[in-house]
Amino acid sequence: SMMPTISGIPGYIAPIAIVTSGYALFQTANNTAVMSDIRPDQRGVISGLLNLSRNLGLITGASAMGAVFAFASVTIDIATARPEAVAAGMRITFAVAAVLIVVALAMAVGSRALAARPSLPGDIS
Structure with missing residues (x-):
């Protein structure tokens, strides 16, 4: 981008x-x-849930990023958009995706740190 x-x-x-x-x-x-x-007896169910969650994420992400692109390119009809508008839309869309990746990475690192933290006496699990 x-x-x-x-x-x-x-x-x-x-x-x-x-x-x-x-x-x-x-x-x-x-x-x-x-x-x-x-x-092994749960692998079929888990595989199905994994694929379902992946497909829902792909559909939701494509729709959301499509909306970001449409908003960022500031054009009504993308077929007649100027190349600069398309390039700006792509840059902003990829920038939004990069921010979302950083947020997801921070959440993953934070949840891993919380899981590794030793529990104190009296903590409710």
């Missing part, structure tokens, strides 16, 4: 290819980590 518009199609495809491969690597590791802690 930070590539200049002069980069053209390769400037769009290269970052998307990197993001896609990172997503694929994450999904494989995440599925393995989740499924390795599950009893």
